[in-house]
Structure formats: C-alpha cells, structure tokens
Amino acid sequence: MRLLQRYVLFELLRVFAIALTGLTLMLTFVGVIGEATRNGLGPKLILQILPFIVPSLMPFTIPATLLLTVTVVYGRMSGDQEITAIKAAGINVMSIIMPSIIIGLALSLGTFILTDQFIPWAKGRTKQIVATGMEDIFLDILRAKHKFVEDKMGIAINVLDVDGRTLIGPRIHFKRGSGEAIHIEAESAKLGFDTEKNEIRLRLWNGTVNTPGNAGLRFVQEDKSFPLPRDISEMHPRDISISRIYSEIDVTTMKRDAEEHRRIIQTAFSLTHGNFEALDTQPFIPGQWENVYAQRRAKKLHTEIHSRYALAASCFFFVLLGSSFSIYHGRSQFLTNFFVCFMPVLLFYYPVVMLMINLSKTGSVNPLWGMWVGNAGLFVAGIFMLRKVLQH
Numbered sequence: 001m002r003l004l005q006r007y008v009l010f011e012l013l014r015v016f017a018i019a020l021t022g023l024t025l026m027l028t029f030v031g032v033i034g035e036a037t038r039n040g041l042g043p044k045l046i047l048q049i050l051p052f053i054v055p056s057l058m059p060f061t062i063p064a065t066l067l068l069t070v071t072v073v074y075g076r077m078s079g080d081q082e083i084t085a086i087k088a089a090g091i092n093v094m095s096i097i098m099p100s101i102i103i104g105l106a107l108s109l110g111t112f113i114l115t116d117q118f119i120p121w122a123k124g125r126t127k128q129i130v131a132t133g134m135e136d137i138f139l140d141i142l143r144a145k146h147k148f149v150e151d152k153m154g155i156a157i158n159v160l161d162v163d164g165r166t167l168i169g170p171r172i173h174f175k176r177g178s179g180e181a182i183h184i185e186a187e188s189a190k191l192g193f194d195t196e197k198n199e200i201r202l203r204l205w206n207g208t209v210n211t212p213g214n215a216g217l218r219f220v221q222e223d224k225s226f227p228l229p230r231d232i233s234e235m236h237p238r239d240i241s242i243s244r245i246y247s248e249i250d251v252t253t254m255k256r257d258a259e260e261h262r263r264i265i266q267t268a269f270s271l272t273h274g275n276f277e278a279l280d281t282q283p284f285i286p287g288q289w290e291n292v293y294a295q296r297r298a299k300k301l302h303t304e305i306h307s308r309y310a311l312a313a314s315c316f317f318f319v320l321l322g323s324s325f326s327i328y329h330g331r332s333q334f335l336t337n338f339f340v341c342f343m344p345v346l347l348f349y350y351p352v353v354m355l356m357i358n359l360s361k362t363g364s365v366n367p368l369w370g371m372w373v374g375n376a377g378l379f380v381a382g383i384f385m386l387r388k389v390l391q392h
Contacts, residue, residue, distance in 0.1 A: 004091070008073065009099040016069040016103070023061050028054055048129050052122035059115050059311070062107055067318040067345070068338050070100050074326035075337035083327055093389055097323050104319030112312035116242050123239040135193045139165060155226055166190055170204065174226065183210040184224070199225040237297075237304035245301045252298045296361075303360040306367040310375055311353070317375045318345070320382035324389050344381070349374045 028050070077083055077096075086096060141148050143162040150156075160169035167189040175181050186207030194201055202224045209217045237245065326337045353374040360367035 004086070004096060005099050008077075008096050009103070011073045012069055012100055012103055015072050016065060019068050019072075020058075020061060020065045023065055024054060024057055027057050027061065049126045052126045052129075055114065056119050056122050059111050059119070062111055063311075063314050063318050064342075066104065066107060066315050067322045067342060070319055070322040071326045071337040071341055074100075074323050075329065078327045078329070093327065097327075097386075100319045100323045101316070104316040107315040108313050111315055112308065115238075115308050115312060120239050120241045120244075135165075135191065139191065142167065167202075170202075172202070172204075172224070180212050184208070184222070185210075186222070194225075201225050237300050240301075240304075242305055242308065245305055249298055249301055252294045252301075255294055256298075299363050300361050303357060303367045303371070306360070306371040307353075307357055310371040314349075314375055314378070317378035317382060321345075321378050321385065324382055324385035327389050328385055345378070348377060352377065 074083075074097075083093065083096075087093065138148065139162055142157065142159050146160070147158045148156070155172070155174040157167075157173075158171045159167045162168065170184075170186050170189045172184040172186075172189075173181065184204065184207060186204035188206070189202050189204040192201045192203075193199075204222045204224065205220065207219060207222065209219065209222065211217070240248070322341050325341045329337055329340065353371070356365060356367070356370040356373055359365035360370050
C-alpha cells in the first residue's frame with residue numbers, strides 16, 4: 001500500500017510541478033512583463049523586480065494548478081481502470097486519495113506563508129526598486145530637458161544641470177495644500193525617494209524661498225519633501241503582514257474610542273449648559289472624517305485577515321472535490337475532467353468569494369464566517385462526491 005501511495009504522490013508532484021511552472025511562466029510573460037512595459041518600465045527594471053513578482057503570483061496559481069493536477073492524475077487512473085483494480089485488491093480508495101489530501105494541506109500552509117510573509121516583503125522590495133528606478137528616470141529627464149513638471153503633484157522643477165544625483169541651480173515651484181504658491185531657488189540640491197515615508201525628498205543649499213507675503217527668505221540648508229504619487233505610496237491591506245494588520249487595527253480602535261469619548265464629553269457639556277440645539281447641530285469636524293476613513297479601513301483589514309486564511313485553505317477543498325470527482329467521473333480525458341470540475345468552481349466559488357469580500361469590506365457581513373462560505377460549498381460538494389466514490 002505504501003508503494004502505491006508513493007506512486008500516486010510522485011505522479012501528483014510531477015504533474016503539479018509541470019503545470020505550475022507552465023502557468024506561472026505564461027502569466028509572467030503575457031501579463032506581468034506586458035503590463036510593466038506599458039507602464040514605462042525598462043528591461044533592466046523588469047528583470048530586477050521579476051524575482052519578487054513571480055512568487056507573488058503563486059497564491060493565485062497554486063489552487064487552480066492543484067485542481068488541474070488531481071483531475072489529471074485521478075482521472076487517468078480511473079479511466080485506465082486502475083481504481084477498479086485497486087478496489088478489487090481490497091484496498092480502500094481513501095488510501096490513494098490521502099497523498100493528495102496531504103499535498104493540499106501542505107500547500108494551504110505554504111500559500112498562507114506566502115501571502116502573509118513573503119508577499120508583503122516582496123511588495124516592499126518592489127516598491128524600493130521601482131522608486132529607485134523612478135529616481136533614475138527623474139534625473140534622466142532633468143539631465144536631458146532641464147525641467148520636470150507634474151501637474152497632479154503640483155510641482156515644477158527647472159535646473160541648469162545635473163551632476164550625478166546633484167541638481168545644479170534648481171528652481172522649484174509648488175503649491176501647498178492651502179493653495180499657496182512657493183518658489184525656491186538654490187545653488188544646488190540632492191534628490192532622494194523615501195519609500196518608507198512615501199516622500200520625495202530634496203535637500204537644498206544656499207538659496208531663497210519666496211512665499212506670499214514673505215519674499216526672498218534666505219537659507220543655507222533647507223529640506224523639502226513631497227508625497228509620492230498615490231499609486232506608488234498607497235499601502236494596500238494585501239501588502240501588510242497579519243501582525244502589522246492587527247497593530248493597525250489596535251491604533252484605529254484607540255482613535256475611534258478617543259473620538260467617541262470626545263463626543264460624549266461634548267454632549268454632556270451641551271446638556272449641562274442647556275444648549276439642546278447643539279445636540280442636533282454638532283459640527284462635523286475634520287477629525288471625524290479621518291475617523292470614518294479609519295473605520296472603513298479597519299473593515300478592509302479584518303476582511304483581509306480572514307480572506308487570507310480562507311483563500312489559502314481553498315487548496316485543501318479543491319483537492320477534496322477534484323480528486324473524488326475525477327475518480328467518480330471515470331474518464332481519462334483530463335481536460336474534460338478539469339473543465340467539468342472547474343466550471344462549477346468558476347461559476348460558484350469565485351463569485352461567492354468576491355461577493356463576501358465586498359460585503360465584508362462594507363460591514364454588511366462578518367468576515368469571520370463570510371469568507372468561508374465558498375469553502376463550505378466546496379466541502380459539501382467534496383464530501384458528497386467522496387461518499388459516492390466510497391459506496392461504489
């Protein structure tokens with residue numbers, strides 16, 4: 001029996017390795033490299049970020065590849081009457097399904113580690129590489145055109161020359177959040193992109209600052225920073241490890257409690273002074289907008305935590321359904337087995353998962369159970385098919 005299990009395990013690992021390599025390479029060359037080229041990333045930059053992007057695709061390719069693997073292996077065994085011979089020899093079918101169950105559990109754990117540890121680290125490294133590449137592109141533009149204008153960021157830079165990473169004779173014009181125009185002229189400046197604080201930093205020497213009402217303020221050294229574009233600086237929940245997510249949730253909860261405490265005190269003062277009209281006309285201060293945004297982000301973070309567990313565990317449920325279905329279906333045409341098994345998954349599982357994610361992010365559904373609805377459906381279908389396999 002152990003020899004038979006080793007045979008099945010080897011077949012599963014062989015097919016899985018081939019299928020995963022092919023699917024990952026296809027997504028890499030067709031999707032990632034094409035998208036990177038369209039966004040202006042050069043070959044050198046693409047090669048630098050590729051080692052971090054390719055493993056980031058695996059949490060999405062592993063479940064589908066695993067489903068393809070079990071349908072190929074068990075479908076062929078069933079179509080070639082190997083399953084019938086195993087039953088005739090008095091061997092329980094569960095003994096040959098167990099290798100796939102073990103692989104499913106191992107890949108579920110591996111997928112979770114990828115999404116929780118490796119992908120956030122890889123996203124950070126990718127941001128640093130892209131930021132460094134943008135810094136080089138930025139300097140090349142200044143070196144060639146002696147000016148850089150970004151309307152979305154509200155900044156314009158003119159230089160006499162660029163020596164390495166030093167700007168010679170920079171003239172900088174930008175607007176503050178209040179709309180005030182600031183004009184800076186300096187003898188020289190150094191440029192740097194800080195991905196930790198999501199800022200473009202400039203250190204200027206020997207110059208003047210002109211602001212509305214204050215013209216020609218001289219300085220020996222001045223540091224200025226500008227926010228990175230939002231598509232680079234924004235930290236998505238999927239880019240954060242679960243430990244950091246919990247830390248951010250704790251901070252959000254403290255801010256929410258502080259805001260609630262402030263509102264209670266304000267209401268108590270209004271009642272004490274008999275100012276009942278203030279209870280209906282309390283101003284909505286900017287801090288409350290931040291509190292509303294923080295609560296929305298907290299819902300997204302809670303959803304990310306539970307979706308990370310549920311989507312990683314889908315490897316196990318895909319194996320449970322795919323292996324039992326392929327054995328019961330009894331056809332050696334693996335593409336037929338795969339599509340017949342994958343179509344219900346595509347039409348039921350993924351729409352349900354996406355629906356639960358959206359509802360959880362809005363707070364309509366508790367992600368603690370909402371994110372497991374799709375897996376529950378796969379589990380019920382898998383157990384149903386497994387019982388049929390064991391009965392026949």
